[in-house]
Amino acid sequence: MSRVGRIFPELIRCLFSPPATVDFPKSEVPVPPDYRGKPVLIQEKCTGCGLCARDCPAAAIEMVEVGAKRPKPAFDYARCAFCAQCAESCRSDAIEITAEHHLAAYDKEGLRWVPRYEGTKEKPAES
Amino acid sequence: MDIVLDLVRILIFPGLLFAVLLSLFLEWLDRKIYARMQNRVGPPLRQPLWDLFKLLAKEDIVPERADPFMFTVLPVLTLAAAATAMLYIPIWGPESAYPFWGDLLVIIFLLTVPTMVLFLAGWFSANPFGAVGSFRTVIQFLSYEVPLLLAVLTPAVLAGSWSISDIVRFQQTHPWAMAAQLAALGVGLLALQGKLERVPFDAPEAETEIVAGPITEYTGRRLALFRLSTDVQMLVGAALFSNIFLAGVVGPWYLAILLFLAKIIFLVGVLAALRAMVARIRIEQMRAFSWKYLVPIAVAQMAVIVLIKVGVGV
Amino acid sequence: MTKYNLPVGPQHPALKEPASFWFKVEGEVIVDVDIRLGYNHRGIEKACESRNYIQCLYLLERICGICSHAHTTAFAQGVEEILGLEIPARAKYIRVIIAELERIHSHLLWLGVAGHEIGFDTLFMYAWRDRETVLDILELISGNRVNYAMNTIGGVRRDIDQAKREQILGMLDPLAERVKFYTDLVTSEPTCLARLENVAPVPADKAVALGTVGPTARASGIKVDVRRDDPYAAYAEIPFEVITSERGDLLGRAIVRLGEIGESVKIIKYALQNLPEGPLTVKAPRKVAAGEAVSRVEAPRGEDIHYVRADGSDHPERVKVRAPTLANLFAVGESMKGAYVADIPIVIASIDPCFSCTDRMIELVQSRTGTSSVMTWEELREYGIRWYGHGHRS
Numbered sequence: 040m041s042r043v044g045r046i047f048p049e050l051i052r053c054l055f056s057p058p059a060t061v062d063f064p065k066s067e068v069p070v071p072p073d074y075r076g077k078p079v080l081i082q083e084k085c086t087g088c089g090l091c092a093r094d095c096p097a098a099a100i101e102m103v104e105v106g107a108k109r110p111k112p113a114f115d116y117a118r119c120a121f122c123a124q125c126a127e128s129c130r131s132d133a134i135e136i137t138a139e140h141h142l143a144a145y146d147k148e149g150l151r152w153v154p155r156y157e158g159t160k161e162k163p164a165e166s
Numbered sequence: 167m168d169i170v171l172d173l174v175r176i177l178i179f180p181g182l183l184f185a186v187l188l189s190l191f192l193e194w195l196d197r198k199i200y201a202r203m204q205n206r207v208g209p210p211l212r213q214p215l216w217d218l219f220k221l222l223a224k225e226d227i228v229p230e231r232a233d234p235f236m237f238t239v240l241p242v243l244t245l246a247a248a249a250t251a252m253l254y255i256p257i258w259g260p261e262s263a264y265p266f267w268g269d270l271l272v273i274i275f276l277l278t279v280p281t282m283v284l285f286l287a288g289w290f291s292a293n294p295f296g297a298v299g300s301f302r303t304v305i306q307f308l309s310y311e312v313p314l315l316l317a318v319l320t321p322a323v324l325a326g327s328w329s330i331s332d333i334v335r336f337q338q339t340h341p342w343a344m345a346a347q348l349a350a351l352g353v354g355l356l357a358l359q360g361k362l363e364r365v366p367f368d369a370p371e372a373e374t375e376i377v378a379g380p381i382t383e384y385t386g387r388r389l390a391l392f393r394l395s396t397d398v399q400m401l402v403g404a405a406l407f408s409n410i411f412l413a414g415v416v417g418p419w420y421l422a423i424l425l426f427l428a429k430i431i432f433l434v435g436v437l438a439a440l441r442a443m444v445a446r447i448r449i450e451q452m453r454a455f456s457w458k459y460l461v462p463i464a465v466a467q468m469a470v471i472v473l474i475k476v477g478v479g480v
Numbered sequence: 481m482t483k484y485n486l487p488v489g490p491q492h493p494a495l496k497e498p499a500s501f502w503f504k505v506e507g508e509v510i511v512d513v514d515i516r517l518g519y520n521h522r523g524i525e526k527a528c529e530s531r532n533y534i535q536c537l538y539l540l541e542r543i544c545g546i547c548s549h550a551h552t553t554a555f556a557q558g559v560e561e562i563l564g565l566e567i568p569a570r571a572k573y574i575r576v577i578i579a580e581l582e583r584i585h586s587h588l589l590w591l592g593v594a595g596h597e598i599g600f601d602t603l604f605m606y607a608w609r610d611r612e613t614v615l616d617i618l619e620l621i622s623g624n625r626v627n628y629a630m631n632t633i634g635g636v637r638r639d640i641d642q643a644k645r646e647q648i649l650g651m652l653d654p655l656a657e658r659v660k661f662y663t664d665l666v667t668s669e670p671t672c673l674a675r676l677e678n679v680a681p682v683p684a685d686k687a688v689a690l691g692t693v694g695p696t697a698r699a700s701g702i703k704v705d706v707r708r709d710d711p712y713a714a715y716a717e718i719p720f721e722v723i724t725s726e727r728g729d730l731l732g733r734a735i736v737r738l739g740e741i742g743e744s745v746k747i748i749k750y751a752l753q754n755l756p757e758g759p760l761t762v763k764a765p766r767k768v769a770a771g772e773a774v775s776r777v778e779a780p781r782g783e784d785i786h787y788v789r790a791d792g793s794d795h796p797e798r799v800k801v802r803a804p805t806l807a808n809l810f811a812v813g814e815s816m817k818g819a820y821v822a823d824i825p826i827v828i829a830s831i832d833p834c835f836s837c838t839d840r841m842i843e844l845v846q847s848r849t850g851t852s853s854v855m856t857w858e859e860l861r862e863y864g865i866r867w868y869g870h871g872h873r874s
């Protein structure tokens with residue numbers, strides 16, 4: 040039953056085939072379209088009810104005053120656990136879970152997103 | 167002028183500088199083949215050199231309870247011994263830089279020094295992992311040294327000389343000799359794997375058990391010298407085997423060096439495959455393996471060689 | 481023979497997480513071992529008491545990176561029991577599928593770690609490369625590789641549609657082939673056998689006495705498996721074998737784990753092919769009426785127990801977690817006696833320990849007097865400043 044070199048053919052096969060390692064960032068493993076990545080607020084839909092902030096397990100959502108009728112959620116992606124519970128708790132489908140996962144930033148401020156309120160028309164501000 | 171030539175030989179070619187650079191190349195080759203066999207990318211060619219520079223620049227710590235004198239001397243000694251052995255290895259033809267009638271034995275002796283140094287290194291570093299590693303180093307030494315010596319003696323007995331140059335010339339005129347001592351080459355490679363403390367015989371410095379064994383407490387440039395010494399030992403081992411088992415080299419010097427490189431690359435490839443193929447065995451299993459398999463095979467090989475020698479009358 | 485103490489941990493290359501083992505060693509043979517835990521205590525149970533049930537799910541998921549689904553399943557089941565909820569059949573099947581994928585991923589991870597501990601790094605690299613297949617499947621279903629976040633109180637959060645089902649079925653067969661190769665390799669490679677066969681055996685009676693669970697118990701011939709003994713989710717409807725081995729040694733544990741991967745593949749295939757139609761969740765109230773429940777789940781490492789007590793508010797009054805490693809750790813200490821120093825890493829690894837799962841509490845005990853005490857946060861902080869600020873040398 041004992042046999043030396045059972046793995047040897049596999050070694051030789053691997054030696055002459057390309058490595059399994061993916062050379063990130065030159066190439067990368069694609070994620071499925073419904074990957075749980077960065078949650079994004081769709082401001083027009085948001086009613087400011089605060090359900091998302093209440094259920095966020097990582098306290099990554101803070102309701103902030105932006106001048107609109109009710110406070111709006113600000114996201115701290117440094118704290119976010121990417122569980123997508125905010126999107127599920129939202130009753131007006133105002134939070135969209137994107138497949139975006141390249142979120143590295145040079146400082147924590149770069150990972151914070153605060154909604155901007157411009158008059159009566161609510162537009163999503165660039166992050 | 168002789169002094170200048172000697173210094174060039176000792177410090178540059180085939181001595182320290184050449185040995186270090188070639189051994190770093192071999193370390194890269196070993197790591198690369200190992201990595202590719204594991205379906206990984208492996209390090210770039212410059213990596214071993216960069217590793218060396220990095221270690222040289224790192225903080226150098228001597229533990230309070232360790233012996234500072236030994237801590238300083240041992241790393242230098244191990245590299246010096248290994249690099250000196252390169253002087254007696256034929257590289258560009260059947261003759262080495264300093265050929266004489268007993269150079270084979272000198273190389274074996276010089277290769278023994280780093281092992282003893284390793285034992286002392288662990289012993290004087292006042293660390294339980296170092297102490298366990300030291301014991302294991304000695305046990306392993308006592309296990310592989312006999313088969314290694316027997317394996318290396320086989321071509322010497324066949325050629326009837328202790329001189330590497332004579333052995334090489336004998337094999338070049340009698341090519342069948344290489345086939346006759348294949349078992350000795352196998353035993354020798356396994357014993358060399360034990361000497362270099364590589365899987366499956368890396369119990370003396372088993373990372374997951376005793377951190378780094380004898381060199382656990384070494385840092386910075388001292389650690390760099392130990393690592394370099396291991397690389398040079400691998401080079402010396404492969405170069406020695408390419409001469410006494412694989413008939414060395416012939417032809418004009420440039421072709422000869424290429425042939426020399428091809429042979430050591432082949433041997434390092436075999437060593438890398440060996441370490442990718444198996445798990446680490448315990449030290450007492452290593453001892454049992456050595457005395458149960460390696461020694462009897464080496465003795466049987468020797469007997470065959472003696473019979474051939476008597477029968478053929480060479 | 482030289483007698484000495486060999487410290488392994490809290491920082492040691494063999495341990496991927498901190499835990500402290502003090503070995504009394506004679507030459508190369510271990511005479512005694514003292515195990516100390518508590519380096520990974522994160523106060524998760526206490527933190528649960530100030531979070532609502534939804535938040536607790538994600539917090540408990542992070543008890544362990546490997547068996548995250550097992551912990552949320554146990555917690556969700558407990559809460560559902562207090563609420564008297566019966567989750568939909570489709571949700572039950574999806575819970576089973578994720579749980580079995582997690583088992584495959586955990587066992588392949590273990591195989592790699594075990595390979596590394598015995599110095600067989602090639603096995604480590606191959607096993608982890610092939611484990612990527614399972615992680616890809618999990619990512620495909622749940623949207624993440626490790627913290628799947630599939631469970632919610634009253635069901636599961638994501639569906640597996642027809643296209644995904646086909647894709648997953650296609651990925652499982654090559655994986656099963658690889659597992660066959662590894663089983664063959666581990667049971668035939670002489671150096672592997674030398675390191676695993678008859679090392680630190682735990683006979684069946686001892687396995688029971690020491691309270692082992694999961695693959696560790698099954699490798700000693702004890703046929704315990706929560707999936708069979710106390711079926712939860714859809715396990716009562718799915719046919720599967722409980723893999724056991726009579727060996728009791730490390731090889732037995734490897735054989736059991738590799739065998740279980742094969743069973744898991746069968747379970748997943750069955751569940752995917754017989755996935756009942758219907759909704760994913762039933763509506764669960766935010767506030768849970770007073771009550772308590774104990775919930776058991778067969779995590780990849782063994783029986784995982786959660787205790788939940790509700791007081792009518794929207795957050796639990798008490799959550800208690802008993803991770804499988806705590807049950808198996810005593811077997812490690814016992815079976816280690818008489819083994820070699822070289823066996824330390826693989827014997828510890830053989831129960832697939834997860835110290836961060838296990839470290840539920842710390843008790844401060846004065847080692848000289850044996851009295852225990854409680855430290856407030858402020859005291860602890862000052863103690864820390866004193867310890868580090870004055871260059872303490874032990």
